[in-house]
Amino acid sequence: MTEKEYGKLVQSMAPKSPILKDCINAFWIGGLICAIGQLILNGYTALGLDKTDAGTATSMSLIFLSALLTGLSLYDNIAKYAGAGTLVPITGFANSIAAPAVEFKTEGFILGVGAKMFTIAGPVIVYGVSASVVYGLIYWLATCVF
Numbered sequence: 001m002t003e004k005e006y007g008k009l010v011q012s013m014a015p016k017s018p019i020l021k022d023c024i025n026a027f028w029i030g031g032l033i034c035a036i037g038q039l040i041l042n043g044y045t046a047l048g049l050d051k052t053d054a055g056t057a058t059s060m061s062l063i064f065l066s067a068l069l070t071g072l073s074l075y076d077n078i079a080k081y082a083g084a085g086t087l088v089p090i091t092g093f094a095n096s097i098a099a100p101a102v103e104f105k106t107e108g109f110i111l112g113v114g115a116k117m118f119t120i121a122g123p124v125i126v127y128g129v130s131a132s133v134v135y136g137l138i139y140w141l142a143t144c145v146f
Contacts, residue, residue: 022083029082033091037062059090066094071102 044054
């Protein structure tokens with residue numbers, strides 16, 4: 001059997017993915033998460049916070065809710081149904097940090113939670129910090145030297 005024949009066999013045997021249904025679920029769940037974020041933002045604004053502080057408090061609230069739902073093993077159930085819809089940046093990032101921490105808590109706080117918490121999110125944080133330093137230096141050189 002050639003590699004092409006094997007590829008065709010695998011493709012014919014693989015279950016078909018309901019792409020339209022998956023896209024619709026991702027769209028409405030992601031939209032629901034964004035709508036909840038907007039409601040939280042409106043609530044903080046109604047409490048008297050200015051726009052910047054309300055945005056910060058909203059981000060913190062969404063991170064807390066995502067980590068809480070991850071700890072209660074509910075976020076994974078939502079993600080199974082919604083797929084990419086749960087990757088709305090702030091909640092998906094919080095889940096990616098909290099999930100390994102919860103999974104490895106039996107290994108202790110240092111070697112389990114502390115070491116595993118950034119296994120997925122760590123490279124993103126390192127890249128973000130490194131890129132911001134490089135961009136900052138370029139900006140500084142462009143504004144001060146030229």
